[in-house]
Amino acid sequence: MVAVKAVLLDLDGTLLDTVLDLHAAANGMQRDLGNAEVAIEDIRAYVGRGIPNLVKRVLAGVLEAADDPTPPPADALASFKKHYEHFNGRAAKPFPGVMEGVRALKAMGLPLGVITNKAQAFTLPLLERTGLAPFMDVVVSGDILPKPKPDPMPVIWACGRLGVSPADTLLIGDSVHDFKAGRSGGCKVFLVPYGYNEGQDVRGLDADAIVETLFDAAQLVTRA
Numbered sequence: 001m002v003a004v005k006a007v008l009l010d011l012d013g014t015l016l017d018t019v020l021d022l023h024a025a026a027n028g029m030q031r032d033l034g035n036a037e038v039a040i041e042d043i044r045a046y047v048g049r050g051i052p053n054l055v056k057r058v059l060a061g062v063l064e065a066a067d068d069p070t071p072p073p074a075d076a077l078a079s080f081k082k083h084y085e086h087f088n089g090r091a092a093k094p095f096p097g098v099m100e101g102v103r104a105l106k107a108m109g110l111p112l113g114v115i116t117n118k119a120q121a122f123t124l125p126l127l128e129r130t131g132l133a134p135f136m137d138v139v140v141s142g143d144i145l146p147k148p149k150p151d152p153m154p155v156i157w158a159c160g161r162l163g164v165s166p167a168d169t170l171l172i173g174d175s176v177h178d179f180k181a182g183r184s185g186g187c188k189v190f191l192v193p194y195g196y197n198e199g200q201d202v203r204g205l206d207a208d209a210i211v212e213t214l215f216d217a218a219q220l221v222t223r224a
């Protein structure tokens, strides 16, 4: 059990399965550029470090493209955003246990927040369309602060907005980026095994728990 005063939740791969929409947008971009289509398994591995890095990975066909600080070509990024604006939220849906878990955490009186590396222009409509928006007391998108996850900045900023200490906060995510942001920020960290994590198994990370669903996570939480 962990006793906390707030819970922060990752979006893609933790709350929502967004891969179908991202895949459709990536292939729209590839068609615009005259490039070959990309497989859905590749998109699943490429999510998690924000849209500019997803675009760089799709164009290069390798995960490591995100390690190069050069921004993606402007025409490719504009094309991806145009297509994602169209597809965002069309096929995305909460993973099993998400709505139940969110309701259970809220019923304990815990404030909830979303911390995502997705840009704000796509995050807010997606939370609205999937019915998650009313549950969230703070939303931190990947482009509103100087440093996204794995830096702890979004975690610390969200805790400040909620008026809680990171030590009294649980972060639930699906990736090494969530793990690093939460740990270095001083939070408790739970990880779900069903998300994206760049093709790696989250069981290799030293989280406080691996939880099969968000509903299972809620059973391990009490209000401090």
Ligand SMILES: O=C(O)COP(=O)(O)O
Binding pocket: 010, 011, 012, 013, 047, 048, 049, 050, 051, 115, 116, 117, 118, 119, 149
């Ligand atoms: O990479 C993204 O765009 C978003 O990923 P996240 O919600 O898992 O942080």
Ligand SMILES: [Mg+2]
Binding pocket: 010, 011, 012, 013, 014, 048, 173, 174, 175, 195, 196
């Ligand atoms: Mg994620």
